[in-house]
Amino acid sequence: MLSRRGVFRLGAVAAGAAVVPGSAAALGRRDRAWADVAVPPPFSVPLTVPEAAVPVRRTATTDYYDMTIKHAAAEILPGVSTSIMGYDGRFPGPTIRAEAGRRVVVRQTNAMMHETVVHLHGGLVPPGQDGHPADAIAPGAQRQYVYDNRQPSATLWYHDHSHHMEAEMVFRGLAGFYLVKDPRERGLGLPSGRYDVPLMLRDARFDEQGQFLFEMDDFRYRNTLLVNGRPQPYMRVDARKYRLRLLNGSNERYFTLRLGEGEGQGEGDAMTVIASDGGLLPAPLTATSVMLSPAERVDVVVDFSRYRPGTQVVLHNTDGTSEETTNVMRFDVGHRVPDFSRVPERLGRAADLGEAIVTRDVNMNLDLTIGQFVIDGKTFDMDRVDTRIKRGETEIWRVHNRDVRPSVPHNFHVHGTHFQVLDRNGQPVTGHEAGRKDTVAVPIGGDVRIKVRFDRYLGRYLYHCHLLDHSSMGMMAQAEVIG
Ligand SMILES: [Cu+2]
Incomplete structure (x- = not known):
């Protein structure tokens, strides 16, 4: 069942951001009566998890990947084919899982009509591998990125960084997860495997045909929330602990995230925060809300066993200003299952940065x-x-x-x-x-x-x-x- 989405409402301001005089947002503020494409009601579409990238070759030291950056079609809204730009034509791109200390080599082939360059966001890599806009991959060309993964466990992501074009190209889909895991983390006993779920949160704007509509700085109209490329999805979870890797993949939207039953009023349910952009925190923290500006990540562990089976737990965005922008996704709690995972008192280590000079x-x-x-x-x-x-x-x-x-x-x-x-x-x-x-x-x-x-x-x-x-x-x- 699809519902027609409402017209723009005054006060639907993302993140308290400004109307910039002369900008597209300011112009659009005049009552422009356009009909949006039908967006499904919240929590009617199942969450999907981006597929894992599969190495084409593995040696003693290195995993080799081949990716093609191309125009493709994705079914983001049910029954609608949306043109995207995607790594391997995927929306979001395939997830690369890297081992700390083990090299990853990604050969990127640009099959688009535009130049592109791939930035590993959060990667501690040499400048030549970082995806500087000066290192663009021309249409039809290839570039090999070498990532040594000399860094601790962390939730990273890769995305376009083209000169003057990164906003539009990331908006159209050029983003994917890159997860680093180190031996120390393996010993911690955190939820893993299918209980370790990356969630790319972002907004989007669609036109009447269900195609992405990108206008510079028109964040006010980007009112469709997507998680892993699905509109306000639901996810069936077992009643046990999950690690959720939350990434704000929006261009401009801020999220303040709370978990809870009902409408999201009042204090959120406790989440155990275990990691930030750079990796695991020294020790877990309890939070009832987390704020993420664009590109920030936070890893939380949520114990769904505290809810009765059948409970529907909503991830709310309290920065949202309408039903469209407050309901991010829903977790539908199923049966209890054995859970041997744990969150130990000590997690990561971060070197002291010393005295500033x-x-x-x-x-x-x-x-x-x-x-x-x-x-x-x-x-x-x-x-x-x-x-x-x-x-x-x-x-x-x-x-x-x-x-x-x-x-x-x-x-x-x-x-x-x-x-x-x-x-x-x-x-x-x-x-x-x-x-x-x-x-x-x-x-x-x-x-x-x-x-x-x-x-x-x-x-x-x-x-x-x-x-x-x-x-x-x-x-x-x-x-x-x-x-
Ligand atoms: Cu800014």
């Missing part, structure tokens, strides 16, 4: 005179180095969001390392944000201090806002790590 300021804002987003007054230029940083030296970066009027949220992503968030608006961060991060929310008019150190490779790494429409419109810069 250098302090820098990074300023992010919308420059209304040029209608572009800037960092320290400049739009991205791939031939310009914005910051030089000595390898092995610890720095504190004060990242400022200067956009108060109009108010625009931003976040901050650094390639090539994991940082520690010291504080936001002077207050220490808590929960998953206290773990190692590669992306952090920077509130309107606020600032975030992070402690950063590049230990590994020399060369150029990007830093940028991960509201991808902003980075596509210039909000990106690069650091050169020097010896």
Whole structure:
């Protein structure tokens, strides 16, 4: 049964983001009466889990994968074929499961008409493997990415990073999970196998024909929530513990996630937070809600055995402003099954980043005179180095969001390392944000201090806002790590 989705409602503002004068969002605000494609009612479509990528060859040290980046069709809305861009034509892309210390080589063939480049988000890889926009794969060409996986267990993802085009290309489907597992994690006894479930949360906008409709910065109209490419799905779960790897794969939407029966009012049910962007936390934490800005990840363990079989538990987005944007997915609790998994008191280890030697300021804002987003007054230029940083030296970066009027949220992503968030608006961060991060929310008019150190490779790494429409419109810069 399909229901016609309602027209745009005033107040359906994603993430408190601004209407930018002259932007598509501002223009669209005039009562534009368009008919959207039929979107199914919430929780009527089963969740699917992205299929695992299968190596074409395995040696003693290395797993080799072949992927083709291509235009394809996906059934996202029931009975509707939507054109997508996909890794192996999948939406989302296949999940790569990597072993720490064991090399992964991915040969990417670009079968599209556009150039593309693949970034491993959260990967501690040399600049040449990081997917810099200068390293684009031309249509018809191939590129081999070598990932050494010299990093602990973590939920990473790979996605397009094309110059000025990453927003649209990720929106159209160029994203997939990349999960690293280390021997230490194997000994912990966390839920694994089919009880370890990656969930890519994002929004989308469809036209009347059920095709993706991408307009720059029109987040207000991206009101269809997808989990692993399915609209507001349900998932049958056993009454036992699950590890849920939550990734915000949206371009611009923020999620504040709560779990509970009913309408999602009041305090959420407890989730055990075990990991952030950079990997396992030192110790598990209990949270009743988690906030994720675009590209952030959090791994939680949820024990469904505390619910009676037959209970329907909803993952709510309390940042949502309508039924469409508050109901993310539903877990339908089944029978109790034996559960030998556990969440031990000690989980991961993170190296101390030491005392900072250098302090820098990074300023992010919308420059209304040029209608572009800037960092320290400049739009991205791939031939310009914005910051030089000595390898092995610890720095504190004060990242400022200067956009108060109009108010625009931003976040901050650094390639090539994991940082520690010291504080936001002077207050220490808590929960998953206290773990190692590669992306952090920077509130309107606020600032975030992070402690950063590049230990590994020399060369150029990007830093940028991960509201991808902003980075596509210039909000990106690069650091050169020097010896
Ligand atoms: Cu931004």
